[in-house]
Amino acid sequence: MSASLCVWYLLVVWTLLAAASSSQRNGLNAVDFSERFGNALPSLSRPANASRIFYSIIFDAGSTGTRIHVYTFIQKEPDGLPVLDNEMFHSMKPGLSAFADIPEIAGHTVRQLLRVAKKTVPPVEWKRTPVLFRATAGLRLLPPAKAHTLLEEVQDVFDESPFYVPADSVSIMNGTNEGILAWVTVNFLTGRLHRNTQKTVGILDLGGGSTQITFLPKSRKTVESAPADYMVRFDMFSSTYELYTHSYLGNGIKAARLSALGALGSEGTKHTHQHTSCLPKKYTGEFSFGGFSYHVSGVTDGVTGFKACSQELLKVLKGIIKQPHELKDSSTFYAFSYYFDHAAEAGLIDESRGGAVKIRDFKKRAKEVCNRPSERTRLNPFLCMDLTYIVCLLKDGFGFKESTVLQLTKKVRNVETSWALGAAIYHSQKFRIH
Numbered sequence: 001m002s003a004s005l006c007v008w009y010l011l012v013v014w015t016l017l018a019a020a021s022s023s024q025r026n027g028l029n030a031v032d033f034s035e036r037f038g039n040a041l042p043s044l045s046r047p048a049n050a051s052r053i054f055y056s057i058i059f060d061a062g063s064t065g066t067r068i069h070v071y072t073f074i075q076k077e078p079d080g081l082p083v084l085d086n087e088m089f090h091s092m093k094p095g096l097s098a099f100a101d102i103p104e105i106a107g108h109t110v111r112q113l114l115r116v117a118k119k120t121v122p123p124v125e126w127k128r129t130p131v132l133f134r135a136t137a138g139l140r141l142l143p144p145a146k147a148h149t150l151l152e153e154v155q156d157v158f159d160e161s162p163f164y165v166p167a168d169s170v171s172i173m174n175g176t177n178e179g180i181l182a183w184v185t186v187n188f189l190t191g192r193l194h195r196n197t198q199k200t201v202g203i204l205d206l207g208g209g210s211t212q213i214t215f216l217p218k219s220r221k222t223v224e225s226a227p228a229d230y231m232v233r234f235d236m237f238s239s240t241y242e243l244y245t246h247s248y249l250g251n252g253i254k255a256a257r258l259s260a261l262g263a264l265g266s267e268g269t270k271h272t273h274q275h276t277s278c279l280p281k282k283y284t285g286e287f288s289f290g291g292f293s294y295h296v297s298g299v300t301d302g303v304t305g306f307k308a309c310s311q312e313l314l315k316v317l318k319g320i321i322k323q324p325h326e327l328k329d330s331s332t333f334y335a336f337s338y339y340f341d342h343a344a345e346a347g348l349i350d351e352s353r354g355g356a357v358k359i360r361d362f363k364k365r366a367k368e369v370c371n372r373p374s375e376r377t378r379l380n381p382f383l384c385m386d387l388t389y390i391v392c393l394l395k396d397g398f399g400f401k402e403s404t405v406l407q408l409t410k411k412v413r414n415v416e417t418s419w420a421l422g423a424a425i426y427h428s429q430k431f432r433i434h
Contacts, residue, residue, distance in 0.1 A: 051076045053085070055121045056424035057131040057163060059110065059154075063138030063208035063254065063290065067091040068113040069420040070120040073428065081193060081237055082428055087415050088120040095208075096154075097138035098291035100146040107153040114161055121163075130427065131163040134173040137209025137252055141290060147172060175247020176232060177419075179205070179212035183243060184236070184422030186334045189412035193237075204335040204398075204406070205419075206390070208254035208289065213398060214245035215333070219326040226324065236426060244324055251320065253338045254289040256389050257382065259316040261296060275299050278309035278385035280373050285381065306370035309388045314396055316389075323399030335406045336417045342386050343408050346376065354409040360402035363391045 052075040060067040068090050073082040092109050099106040110133070121129050133154050139147045155170045183203050187193050192200045202215025217223050223231060226244055233242045250259065261274035279298035286295045298304060340354065346365045349355040366387035369376055376383055394400045409417055 054082075054428065055125055055129040056428060057117045057121070057129060058420040058423050059113065059131070059133040060418055060420045061096050061133060061135040061139065061154075063095045063097060063136065063141070063210075063252065065091050065093040065095055066109055066113065067416075067418070067420070068116050069416065069418065069424070070117050071421065071424045072120075073424075075428075079238060081188070082425065084188075084415065084421070087421070088116055089416055090116045094288075095138040095290070096135065096150055097142050097147075098288075100142055100150065100291055103149050103153040106150050107157050110154050110157045114157070114163075117163065123162075126162040127164055129163050130166055131158060131161060131169060132166070132423065132427065133158065133170040134178075134423065135171070136173060136178055137175075137207055137249055137255070138290060139172050140175075140249055141209050141255070175210055175212060175249060176229075176245055178210075179203070179214035179245040179247055179419075180232060180234065180243060181419035181422030181426065182212060182417070183214040183216075183245070184425060185419060186412065186417055188421065188425060189415055189417070190334075193239075201407075202331055202333040204333050204339060204394075206335070206338040206393075207252045208338070209252040210247050210249045210255070211251045211253075211393065212245070212247045213324075214243055215324075215331065216241060217244050217324075217326060218331075222325040227322065230322070237429060246322070248321060251316070251393070253342075253386055253389060254287075256313065256316050256393075257287070257385060258289065258294065260312050260385070260389075261294070276309075276385065277302055277304045277312060278370070278388060279381055280304070280377055280384075283381045287382065304370070306367040306384070306388060309370055309384060310392055313385070313389050313392045317392055317397045321393065321397035323397075327399050327404075331404070333404075333406055334412075334417065335408050336410060338386070339390060339406070340408045340410050342383070342390060345380065345383060346387060349408050354407070354411075356405050357408055358402065359391065359394050359400055359404050359406070362387060362394070363402065366391050 054073050054075065056071045056073065058069045058071070060069065070088040071084060072086040074085050075082045090113060092113060096106040096109065117131065135151070139150065151170050151172070158165045158169060182205050184193070186203050187200050190201060200216045202213070205212040222244060223242070230244055230246045231242060232245055233240065260278065261276055274294060274296045275298070276296065277299050279296060281298040281300060281304055284297040286293050302308070340349070343349045343357055343362070344351040346369065348357050348361055348365055366384065369387055370384035395402060411417060415421060
């Protein structure tokens with residue numbers, strides 16, 4: 001047998017053995033920071049001292065779109081943090097909740113996005129690369145039966161895929177885990193996830209259906225005054241963290257619009273108009289969220305502008321948003337999602353680079369947009385409402401000072417600031433991918 005034929009034969013045998021060893025599926029739990037994951041993925045033989053490359057596929061099913069993240073990691077030290085080598089990202093709109101009555105379309109969306117994973121992950125690694133789907137506020141706001149049907153459709157698509165599908169790989173993620181994993185993402189990307197470090201940053205995430213706040217408290221008073229379920233302790237890579245975190249379902253920017261209009265929970269308003277002082281007086285139109293359309297217009301006889309709009313929106317937050325003690329002091333927070341999008345839309349930051357913005361900058365721009373309608377409000381009639389809500393949420397809701405500086409970003413080191421990376425990192429140790 002020639003040397004080349006011998007090498008080819010050994011490669012074929014190795015590939016078949018790797019595929020055979022990966023055909024067994026282990027039972028694993030979903031993201032749960034109170035439990036350990038003891039099962040392991042099928043392993044590929046490598047030298048003990050070699051850096052290991054592994055992959056992770058995370059679906060982020062949000063209220064306004066579905067996104068796939070395919071991460072490539074290098075594990076240089078067995079018990080250390082992995083190094084992120086690459087992220088492949090793609091998204092499709094609308095969110096899966098829009099297909100609550102036609103779940104087959106949701107399955108088609110996921111199937112289309114899986115093509116990105118197949119092009120990114122080498123075929124020899126498919127059987128040991130985990131694929132996870134986590135839905136957030138969009139599905140949390142759906143009736144349970146409709147949400148369950150959508151999840152079953154996604155599960156069927158996963159079961160047909162060539163990737164490693166853990167038990168409970170498809171689920172609705174609770175808001176607490178969403179906040180924690182987003183915190184892991186930002187602190188990982190900014191190089192702050194070191195053992196016993198106190199120099200971390202907080203995160204503020206504003207989605208369509210919910211909003212999250214997560215940070216590592218510096219003040220004992222913050223911990224002692226927080227509701228019990230706002231404090232979460234978890235272990236990751238030999239470090240223990242006790243975070244203040246909470247997700248406010250129904251206080252995302254799209255859901256807040258509906259709350260202010262008195263339409264949250266309704267299935268569209270086809271035959272009625274919702275009026276608000278946050279829209280231009282002569283405006284009449286509609287917007288869609290969660291698969292339903294809502295007809296809205298500005299008030300014709302009442303007062304409009306920033307003050308009237310803020311009074312409407314404060315009612316959405318009253319008695320709901322808690323104010324952590326130490327936010328009145330200086331704290332470093334990264335803000336993303338709709339915080340970033342609307343700051344860019346309002347000209348407060350450069351869309352390609354992001355930037356630092358004070359809360360008073362949001363307030364000043366909201367007043368300008370609301371009190372003096374311009375080209376910006378013509379392009380987006382809801383900009384006054386959305387900017388004003390951001391001001392009310394940050395200042396009157398969470399209790400930040402107007403002088404507080406927020407780092408607004410969509411990417412850090414060219415990687416999306418999504419909870420998905422945190423999930424991939426967290427699961428890498430639970431699944432023992434490396």
